[in-house]
Amino acid sequence: MKQLFVAVICVALALSFGCGGSSSKSQSSSTPPSTPTGPNVQSITVNEGPAGNYANGSFTSVTLCVPGTSTCQAISGILVDTGSVGLRILSSVLTLSLPQQTAPSGDPVAECLPFIATYTWGPVESADIQIAGESASSVPIQVLSDTAIPVASDCTAFGLQSADTLQNLGANGILGIGMFPQDCAGCSTSSSYDIYYQCPSSTACQPIVEPLGSQVQNPVSVFANDNNGVLIEFPAVSQPEATLSGYLVFGIGTESNNSLGSAGIYTLNSNASITTQFQGQSYSESFIDSGSNGIYFLDSGSTGIPECSDATYFYCPSSTQNLSATNLGSNGTSAAINFSVANADTLFSEDPADAVFGQLAGPNPGSFDWGLPFFYGRNVYVAIANKSTPQGVGPYWAY
Amino acid sequence: MESSLLTRTHILVVSQVLSSRPRKTFCKFILPFLSFTFFILPFSFAALGGDTNSVLADQARFQGTLQRTQMAAFQVHEIRFHNGASIVREYVSPAGQVFAVTWQGDSLPNMQQLLGSYFQQFADAVKQQAAGRPGRRPVTIVQPDFVVQMNGRVQSYSGKAYLPQIVPEGVPQEAIQ
Numbered sequence: 001m002k003q004l005f006v007a008v009i010c011v012a013l014a015l016s017f018g019c020g021g022s023s024s025k026s027q028s029s030s031t032p033p034s035t036p037t038g039p040n041v042q043s044i045t046v047n048e049g050p051a052g053n054y055a056n057g058s059f060t061s062v063t064l065c066v067p068g069t070s071t072c073q074a075i076s077g078i079l080v081d082t083g084s085v086g087l088r089i090l091s092s093v094l095t096l097s098l099p100q101q102t103a104p105s106g107d108p109v110a111e112c113l114p115f116i117a118t119y120t121w122g123p124v125e126s127a128d129i130q131i132a133g134e135s136a137s138s139v140p141i142q143v144l145s146d147t148a149i150p151v152a153s154d155c156t157a158f159g160l161q162s163a164d165t166l167q168n169l170g171a172n173g174i175l176g177i178g179m180f181p182q183d184c185a186g187c188s189t190s191s192s193y194d195i196y197y198q199c200p201s202s203t204a205c206q207p208i209v210e211p212l213g214s215q216v217q218n219p220v221s222v223f224a225n226d227n228n229g230v231l232i233e234f235p236a237v238s239q240p241e242a243t244l245s246g247y248l249v250f251g252i253g254t255e256s257n258n259s260l261g262s263a264g265i266y267t268l269n270s271n272a273s274i275t276t277q278f279q280g281q282s283y284s285e286s287f288i289d290s291g292s293n294g295i296y297f298l299d300s301g302s303t304g305i306p307e308c309s310d311a312t313y314f315y316c317p318s319s320t321q322n323l324s325a326t327n328l329g330s331n332g333t334s335a336a337i338n339f340s341v342a343n344a345d346t347l348f349s350e351d352p353a354d355a356v357f358g359q360l361a362g363p364n365p366g367s368f369d370w371g372l373p374f375f376y377g378r379n380v381y382v383a384i385a386n387k388s389t390p391q392g393v394g395p396y397w398a399y
Numbered sequence: 400m401e402s403s404l405l406t407r408t409h410i411l412v413v414s415q416v417l418s419s420r421p422r423k424t425f426c427k428f429i430l431p432f433l434s435f436t437f438f439i440l441p442f443s444f445a446a447l448g449g450d451t452n453s454v455l456a457d458q459a460r461f462q463g464t465l466q467r468t469q470m471a472a473f474q475v476h477e478i479r480f481h482n483g484a485s486i487v488r489e490y491v492s493p494a495g496q497v498f499a500v501t502w503q504g505d506s507l508p509n510m511q512q513l514l515g516s517y518f519q520q521f522a523d524a525v526k527q528q529a530a531g532r533p534g535r536r537p538v539t540i541v542q543p544d545f546v547v548q549m550n551g552r553v554q555s556y557s558g559k560a561y562l563p564q565i566v567p568e569g570v571p572q573e574a575i576q
Contacts, residue, residue: 054533083535084553114507114556116549117529117538157511159522161529170533180554186481186505192462193481193506271503272555289552293534296550313528313536348532364537365548366557371535 036233036247036257039133040226046234046244046372048355050077054170055348056293056357056372058232060248062087062175062219065128066096067138072130077172080248081291082232082382084113084176085183086216087129088120090164091145093172098125101140103198103208110197110205111142111216112155113183118163120144120174121151124196129219131175134250136222140214144169152205154194174291177230177248179395180385181212181221188212221384226251228387229394231258232290236377240347240354244376252381252398253390260391263381263398266329274397275328276368285367286327288380288397292371294357295339296364297325305341307363314344314362325368329396339373446489447500447514447560451476454489454497460512461487470574472567473498481506487513490575492567499561499575507556514560517545521560 044060058080065072073096075089101109101124109124122145126138144164151162163169176183184195187210196210221227227250234246249258266274269284276286278298294314300307308316321341328334342359358373374380383394391398446453454476458465463480474491485504489497502508511518524540524547540547549558559575566575 049533051533057534081535113553115535115553116551117525117536154509157509158507159510159514159518159525161526168529168533176553178553183553184505185554186484190462190481194509195506285551285557287552287555289535291535292552294536296537299539311531312539312541313531362536363539364550365539367550369537369550369552 036249038255038257040250040255041257042132042248042250044080044232044246044248046246046356047242048353049079049170050172051166051170054293055355056360057170057355058234058246058290058372058375059171060131060175062173063130064089064094064096064098064141065130066098067126067128071096072128075172079169079171079174079291080232081174081176081289082178082230082380083287083289083291084115084174085178085180085218086113086176087127087139087141087173087219088113088122088144088176088216089141089173090166090169091122091143091148092166094143096127098127098141098143100125101214105198105200107198107200108149109208109210109214110149110152110199111183112152112158112195112197113142113216114158114160115163117161118168119155119158119160120163121146121155122164123148123199124214124216131219132248132250134220134223134226136217136219136224139219139222140216142216144173149199149205152194152197152199152207154205154207155197157194175219176216176291177218177220177382179229179382179397181218181387182215183218184210184215185212187215218384220250221387223250226254226258227384228252228254228389229381229383231379231381232375233379234376237356237358240350241356242351242353244356246375252383258381260381260389260398263379264329264333264335265331265391265396265398266327266333267331267392267396269330272395273367274330276325276370277328277334278323278325278368282328283367286370287367288370288374288382288399290372290375290380292369294360294362294371295341295373296362296369296371297367299363299365305361308344311344312363314360315341316343316345317341318343320359327370331396337370337374446512447497447517448562448565449497449515450495451491451497453515454478454491457487457489457512460509461485463487472570488576490561492565494565496565498565498567499559501557501559501576503551503557505554505556517560517562520545521547 061076191207197205199205229252231249341361381398385395461480463478476489490499538549547560551557
């Protein structure tokens with residue numbers, strides 16, 4: 001009887017290993033053949049966005065609720081951004097009245113977050129967040145408004161453009177799902193980042209230290225499940241399109257639809273970046289970012305590709321350039337990437353309704369910023385710092 | 400804010416002086432100089448295009464440690480702050496003028512402080528670029544007297560600004576890092 005029991009167990013184990021093997025083999029391609037489904041899957045779309053003029057912006061919707069209540073609002077047109085962390089919503093689209101975070105002084109807390117050309121400013125409030133079947137409670141978010149609390153002078157001292165309006169942001173908000181759990185780790189010990197402020201009603205806002213748990217949080221890292229990172233899936237494109245549908249899948253290796261398969265893992269160097277090698281040179285401050293709307297790399301001097309005369313932040317070669325670069329992770333993973341640079345003026349002039357441009361590129365002296373076109377035709381994983389995945393602890397990119 | 404900045408700068412200069420000079424020298428020669436810096440600093444608040452006093456003002460503003468390196472054609476004043484997570488470098492010509500600044504790390508520095516009298520020119524050019532098609536992209540400003548490159552992303556910023564007309568002869572743009 002005992003021998004029979006052992007034999008049954010052995011057969012069962014053998015079968016289960018067989019199942020595991022075949023199942024992982026079926027997912028071993030980095031481009032799954034089927035549509036991902038499940039409570040961790042959110043549809044995302046590249047289109048013109050709510051302002052009607054965005055190029056290469058991927059948008060989705062989120063549902064916010066007053067914490068602990070069923071008073072909720074679904075908001076669409078939110079930019080999916082792996083290059084930042086935290087949920088930020090334009091106050092002009094928010095109809096909910098959310099609780100304001102206060103500093104130990106009792107004053108309201110506001111944030112100034114510099115992006116590259118723009119900053120977001122506004123109060124830190126808390127909301128319950130629902131995306132697909134995932135949810136998180138009482139999450140600090142930023143509500144974007146230049147008027148709810150006057151912009152701090154240390155914020156305007158960055159010299160950037162406010163992104164607090166639909167016209168400037170081109171989106172109703174930003175879903176920052178990058179590789180860190182909070183948006184300013186150093187702010188937990190120093191006020192000199194000029195990012196978090198307490199804002200008394202009677203005097204000007206002053207920079208403050210903001211504990212990690214009070215900071216605007218990466219919504220993914222505070223989900224109950226599937227909280228170690230994200231996977232973004234888009235089909236390839238060959239020509240400009242008006243729309244492109246893809247998927248934002250929460251978790252890495254937590255469900256059958258988000259396993260890493262054969263994707264290569266690229267860990268970060270001391271610049272929190274990867275190295276991109278191009279034409280014999282290495283650029284060690286390169287990164288992958290769904291929130292950048294082109295492939296931004298080097299400059300006209302080093303590439304020989306002219307900038308557009310009317311918009312010098314895009315390239316305008318006389319004919320489409322087919323190029324190759326190699327990404328190199330700190331862990332030694334490397335693979336070649338083929339990409340193309342088309343004339344941006346031509347891309348934009350073909351059909352005003354187009355919003356998907358796989359060959360849109362521009363200068364970024366000294367490094368590669370692999371923006372949204374890099375995601376077309378790839379499955380790109382972003383693992384959050386200090387979170388475990390089946391292939392090691394984040395942060396890393398994989399594709 | 401300016402008064403606290405001056406106080407911090409003043410203390411910094413005093414502490415550096417006191418620790419490195421005999422007291423008599425301090426009283427006789429340095430003290431009058433300190434009064435001078437105290438009054439002159441509000442007018443030399445700028446960094447880019449400013450003199451080396453403005454580097455000290457920047458060090459105080461960023462609450463950082465300052466290290467100077469002498470190169471063949473210029474001096475580099477490197478300010479490390481946020482426990483070394485952010486670095487600002489200021490390039491000073493033999494004439495004593497800051498002809499370039501660079502930044503890298505987990506914070507964007509106070510550009511008003513760093514760019515001094517070029518700040519408004521910078522802010523205007525950034526706003527003009529940001530007014531184009533929405534979409535996040537790096538910023539490159541090329542004007543005859545003022546060049547800026549801003550790259551990176553949130554929590555990992557980098558960039559440089561320089562004044563082409565006062566970059567010392569023979570110093571290539573790539574030397575500014």
